[in-house]
Amino acid sequence: MARKAKAKQAESGAIDATTLQKAVAEYNQEKATASEHQGLAGQAIKQVAEEYHLDMKAFRFVLGLSRMEETKRQAVLRGLIDLADKMEFFASVDAFDDLVSIMETICERARSAETSEAAPKPDDVVSHLIN
Structure with missing residues (x-):
């Protein structure tokens, strides 16, 4: 069993630094893009709620229902x-x-x-x- 665990560790440790750095950079970029989109979506519903005097909790509930x-x-x-x-x-x-x-x-x-x-x-x- 110890050999199987060490073999799995060796396999997971086989990633080279360039591939790891690229994966981390891609993840961070996607995470930042997702955060930006989330912020824009929040601004959009806030603007509509304010403009039409909507109850924000009710509006968010309807957004959930729509999905x-x-x-x-x-x-x-x-x-x-x-x-x-x-x-x-x-x-x-x-x-x-x-x-x-x-x-x-x-x-x-x-x-x-x-x-x-x-x-x-x-x-x-x-x-x-x-x-």
């Missing part, structure tokens, strides 16, 4: 609405709050899509929420 596959996204949305309702987060909504009208608009749009043959049928998760 999910449709089935997973619908499950997360259904779970969020269901759990928020059970926690009575909607209990403090008053008649002057636009949340109720936003939710009504969403439901009306989903119901009209159900009756329209040209429109795609909503996902089972969405259907569960609006029925």
Whole structure:
């Protein structure tokens, strides 16, 4: 066993200095580029959030949802609405709050899509929420 471990060490130690230096330099360059892109992406969403007065946490949540596959996204949305309702987060909504009208608009749009043959049928998760 000791010979196998030493053989693996010898193999991994077989990299020459030039190849190692090139690999490290390439890694550092890619890391710097990734950091630069991350910074630009952060600036872009910050600018949009400020310009349109978006809640940053909600915006980031939507960005995360946008990267999910449709089935997973619908499950997360259904779970969020269901759990928020059970926690009575909607209990403090008053008649002057636009949340109720936003939710009504969403439901009306989903119901009209159900009756329209040209429109795609909503996902089972969405259907569960609006029925």
